[in-house]
């Protein structure tokens with residue numbers, strides 16, 4: 001897993017599906033690579049394809065599998081094909097289910113929690129007891145096809161100054177144009193994004209990946 005002491009900012013590029021965009025992410029300095037295992041997503045990859053792409057991910061860059069409300073069979077089917085470093089749970093998994101997934105897979109789990117208002121923050125503490133990391137994402141609008149990956153940000157002032165008992169990542173609509181403000185308002189030192197480095201849904205753009213990571217690194221205060 002990326003070591004916070006070694007890098008002041010850790011970036012996860014999610015929904016990668018080509019060797020070219022994985023190489024661009026790794027060379028630009030991404031700490032995490034995300035594979036989406038969710039059939040409705042334009043970023044969906046099969047476990048076999050993820051295993052092929054994993055050959056391009058060097059040690060030290062964590063491979064994260066994004067799954068939505070997975071059954072045990074789904075978890076087993078994915079992990080029998082591809083070796084992952086962390087599971088990202090991006091559905092409505094309960095805290096107990098997060099624990100079960102950790103036990104079954106033997107992997108650390110990052111639980112996504114959707115935020116759209118101050119009340120949503122009350123959902124965080126139970127997950128902070130059981131997950132290894134929290135992913136703070138924008139709550140998907142009612143009726144949307146995807147529970148994440150919609151390119152929408154939330155009101156970052158809601159988490160400004162919050163104390164986090166475990167490592168966390170900021171997600172939701174991050175782009176090269178918004179990342180400096182996102183870091184400044186939330187104090188985030190881990191970022192996760194998908195839509196903001198795409199030229200079309202599911203089509204990552206190597207140039208956008210490089211530009212985002214450069215802008216994000218430049219936005220972190222040095223002291």
Ligand SMILES: O=C(O)c1ccccc1N[C@@H]1O[C@H](COP(=O)(O)O)[C@@H](O)[C@H]1O
Pocket residue numbers: 014015034036038041042043066068090135137146147148149150151152171172173174192193194195196
């Ligand atoms: O990216 C997807 O297709 C996806 C599908 C289902 C759940 C989550 C998904 N993506 C995650 O959503 C956030 C925010 O993405 P974006 O930058 O706003 O597009 C991020 O954590 C992705 O990993």
